[in-house]
Amino acid sequence: xxxxxxxxxxxxxxxxxxxxxxxxxxxxxxxxxxxxxxxxxxxxxxxxxxxxxxxxxxxxxxxxxxxxxxxxxxxxxxxxxxxxxxxxxxxxxxxxxxxxxxxxxxxxxxxxxxxxxxxx
Numbered sequence: 001x002x003x004x005x006x007x008x009x010x011x012x013x014x015x016x017x018x019x020x021x022x023x024x025x026x027x028x029x030x031x032x033x034x035x036x037x038x039x040x041x042x043x044x045x046x047x048x049x050x051x052x053x054x055x056x057x058x059x060x061x062x063x064x065x066x067x068x069x070x071x072x073x074x075x076x077x078x079x080x081x082x083x084x085x086x087x088x089x090x091x092x093x094x095x096x097x098x099x100x101x102x103x104x105x106x107x108x109x110x111x112x113x114x115x116x117x118x119x120x
Contacts, residue, residue, distance in 0.1 A: 001060065004067055011063075012036040013056075018047040025050065033059045042066050 001008075015030040032047040033055040044066065046059035068074045075083075092100070 001064060004064055004072070006037065006064065006067060010038050012038055015052060016045075020047075022050065031055060035059045035063050037063060037067065040067065040071055042070065 012035070014034045016032045016034055017030050018026045018032040020026070029052075031050055031052045032045060033052065035044045035046075036042070042063060044059050044063045046055045046062060048058055049055050065076055065078075069076050069079060
């Protein structure tokens, strides 16, 4: 947080009841952590764990990541991985596909010429 310049006093922290599975424990305790960074308006909710302290720690990490990507425009490791996978799955353009197929045909013809000719 120090590296990014996020101050503890700029954070608004509140604890709310979690949602979902967990039964009576979830209904009685406020383990979900909600953090708001006042200067930027970035809001984070975390209810990954059943423990308030763990959720607070995780929420701070998530908030730092969001701050880094949104405000500092730094591409996180996770975003780079997502971009790489999208690029892999993206459909080739018609022109590049035709070029690739033409290269394959040329290579196949070259290999065809290398075959040994057997005489009867």
